[in-house]
Amino acid sequence: MTVSTTASVLLVDDEQDILSTLGGYLRRSGLEVLTASDGAAALKILEEHPVQVIVSDVMMPFLDGRALLRTLRQRNDWTPVILLTVVGEADERSAALDEGADDYLNKPFAPQELLSRIRAVLRRIQSATQTLHTAEVVLADHGSGTLTLDRSARRVWNSDTEITLTPKALTLLEYLMTRPEEVHSRERLLQTLWGFEFSVSTRAVDHRIAEIRKAFGDDAAAPTLIQTVAGQGYRFAGKVRRG
Template sequence: MSEKNTHILIVDDDKDIINSLNPFLERCGFECESASNGALALKRIQVTPPDLIVCDVIMPEMDGREFLRQMRTAKLTIPVIMLTQVGTTYEKILTLEEGADDYINKPFDPMELVARIKSVLRRSRLYQPSLTNAWMISAGDLIVNRQRREAYYQGELLHLTRRAFILLEYLVTHPDEVLSRERLLEIVWGWENVVDTRAVDSRIVELRKALKDQTGEPRYIETIPQQGYRFIHPVKISG
């Protein structure tokens, strides 16, 4: 499916966002329509299901998280990217656990949103149901149980720090994507915490040690010079 055949629904009560984002995405080749709140969006997707939804979190009548919960409760697996101004790591992780495929903070670079859209669409076409909606994911000898917040390697429970588990979870749900240190820092720590990207490197070292992964010949986590990290082992939904 090319961008020309890709239908995107933008859900946001901010008219300025709608008026700027719709034509921009259309210039990028996508087909777009919009809804001003979650209740209207639910009605819209029952008539014409889009290929992907870009949804704000804070809206009147029905906010983005309630819209997402009702979608997933109804077993609708349409990929969703959340637009959020919520700064805490807890809120971001909760949004992902509730079934969002990705999120991007406002204000955002429209080209970054396009990159996220293409990435989420690629994953959604490779994995059904989507990895972000799977409770258990395996990659060779590694099993990540997202519901119990546990990871196992070769049948043994890994004693990971909380941040290392969050990092591992994000890596396995975004396989074969180059993830910058800045993006991982935002996911795991949030910008409200004053830490630098070396904190990401430290947790990567923790994961590599737990997975017996070698930097020179990685099986799981590859370092991409000047860019970040990539989870390279094939993954599958288990259980």
Template sequence: MEPYKILIAEDDRNIRAGVADALELEGYIPVEAPDGGAALRLYHEHHPDLLLLDIMMPGLSGYDVCRRVRQDDPLIPVIMLTAKGEEFDKVLGLELGADDYVTKPFGLRELAARIAAQLRRRQSEKEKASLPPAAPDRFGFGRWEIERCRLRAVRGDESTGLTLREIALLELFAAHPGEALSRDRIMKEVWGASFQSSRTLDQHLVALRRKLEPPRLIETVYGIGYRYAAE
């Protein structure tokens, strides 16, 4: 099997070189881009297996690169690198299709673990895609009809786009209406791993709530996790 190719888009040369060296030691092939424009060019040239995108870069931002890559490939794993602490930045990145984010300064071991988890998830999705469909294309969530193949939710004349990860979350909740699902269980079933220090799950649910509510469909169960408040 060919080594995985990782595109690192980061304008700070020291951070970029450090990440590239660490990933090379992990057996990956790093491809370095100093800005957003170079990241798009190298993406089309090298066809990487995963993208690491710094949010604030000269020219095209990480948001811009993520948006354009998602138009070409809705499935490639994308991890955002951000030095910002504002919740809005993280939510926006996830709404544009990012799968995860890591806040600077980050540990290289944690970053490597996040990358490995995303690549395992992507490989699992490829294997599932090769199997006959095991579930209908549509399922209900509140007053919305979730269409897997079209990556969207429909309610009357309204529609809103969804990512594959958001659909996986909705599918898990829809299969357990009214049941309080722990954060750890959700992370393991949807992400295939549990990162206790990560707010990735919370940010995905913030993005989903912005798209599908009101009324409130996903309730927070304090001390446990979340629950689908089925109508």
């Protein structure tokens, strides 16, 4: 299967040899390839040239791959991101996926393997474009009705009643809702949505969870919307679908 020449990829790495050799391989495979030497440069390129997939090294100066990913997700930019790293621990991979990465590839790798990963992402975009991450409207059935989230308008309803949430609570709801059944630790949510890069003592996440539950009448003792997973974090439990 050959990827359409209209498919565009941003390749981000601080090693020029990798940009040259890997970029060349991907171009010969039918992709349009843009390159950046670090996360900060990538953000500037994306302002002018949106792409369909971002492939980024993790360890880079100025703005590394994980920071680039967090910045994009905080901006509600859900362009698929594949991270490249020499670190292979399961918790590192899990952390990146929790932050919104779409795939994770350990170095060294064969260029063909990366191409296969990119093709898989493009197939998901083209066929079920239709992942929750790209949906403008997301619906969830729960105990007291149907939650409707309009991501572009930044508005939310419980059945026919519009609900007012603080901006951070709305962002938290959106993040959990588009990753149903996944458990997210407080630390990961603070890092991803609040931008905290270090351990801090705050109940910011808990307060926003309480705000969401109160707004939707979700009983904290027996929640049907957002569940507390003891010792681990929070999970969106409503049945989610595209609007």
